Amino acid sequence: MITEVIPSVEKDRSISRVIADIKSLFKGLVLIANVLPVFVGYWLALHFTNAAFSEHLDMFFLTMIGSTVLMAGALVLNNWYDVDIDTVMTRTQQRPTVTGRISLKTVLILGIALSIIGFVLLLFTTVEAAIYGFIGWFTYVILYTMWSKRRYTLNTVIGSVSGAVTPLIGWAAIAPAMHIVPIVLFIILFIWQIPHTFAIAMKKSEEYRVADVAMLPVVYGFDMTKRQMAVYIICLLPWPFYLSSLGMTFVIVATVLNLGWFVVSVSSSYIKDDFKWAQINFLYSVNYLAILFIMMFIATLPFFN
Incomplete structure (x- = not known):
């Protein structure tokens, strides 16, 4: 019986480790925190345009899935680029990019693929929503992660733009965000x-x-x-x-x-x-x-x- 239990325990640990790695790679809590304003922006647009939620279910799923996937892609690319920093910082040393449980090449491909898929899905909502999504992605990945984070204290101000566009994405899927x-x-x-x-x-x-x-x-x-x-x-x-x-x-x-x-x-x-x-x-x-x-x-x- 003992020999049968041990493989089961090891399997459970392996599954838990994979889940933990995925959560870490996608920065789960950060991702959820960014999805909430997208939803609220979308909901408020329905409210102020007197549109019914039930009549826009297809737009809702495209907006939520597209923005989530696009943001996930940006967060994964951040993990890929910042692996040297994550190796040094205690709170990030268990990320799969640092431990090597997921190869950097795989992380890079995944980040690019998710970014493209998310952007395309947003294009099926409105062009304006997709533009706001791209602004958020570009600001976070290029202007914050790759350019300003290591050089300037203004990195925080620059990076704040990426999180601030999230309600605009949700709203613009229903109506112009002006x-x-x-x-x-x-x-x-x-x-x-x-x-x-x-x-x-x-x-x-x-x-x-x-x-x-x-x-x-x-x-x-x-x-x-x-x-x-x-x-x-x-x-x-x-x-x-x-x-x-x-x-x-x-x-x-x-x-x-x-x-x-x-x-x-x-x-x-x-x-x-x-x-x-x-x-x-x-x-x-x-x-x-x-x-x-x-x-x-x-x-x-x-x-x-």
Whole structure:
């Protein structure tokens, strides 16, 4: 009986390892975080154009699958290109590109294939949605990963464009995105990503320093990073008022979230441990985004209006 159990255990471990490698290669949580704004952008476009969700199911699946596959391709190419950095940083040393469980050639081919497939699928929605998808891909892969990440502290600002276009993709699949709502969503996401990323950079500053990545805390220190985070969070304050069409409840919740984050960002005088402070800000930023976009969805449900 023992000899029969051992192969089964080994098989289970092998399957778990494959799943873990795939999740790591596609940066599962990052991918999910980027898909949510695509969905919300799509949903809000339906709401503001008085279109029925059931009548656009084909467009919905094309948009969601196309954008997800395109973003997955970008994330895989990021893993392929950054293998030298990932080898040095503790948090990325178990990625399959580092361990060699998946060859770099395979990763490169997979990243290119997914990118092409995702872009083509988006072309079957609208050209505008595909253009926003390409802008996000090009910004993340070329301008951020290959050009600015290792050279300039502005890499965070440049990379923020790629995540900010996601609601535009969803909206443009239904209607032209030259509308106040998707534009404001773009601005909010763009601003949000900067203090969110700075918090991560502070938490992992020593790893970034060893990997020679030009993150703001590494080049200019924690005090400068904290000041810039507070400034960007202040910049978030006015934008919920441009989304009053989502209802007063949403505006109030979004404003409270913004004020709460500002309070957290200036709490460094009370929290002396910089790494603890960075972790608190990181957790707040993650929950901030989730609550904000879920509220946008809830605020436009028929029973809520």
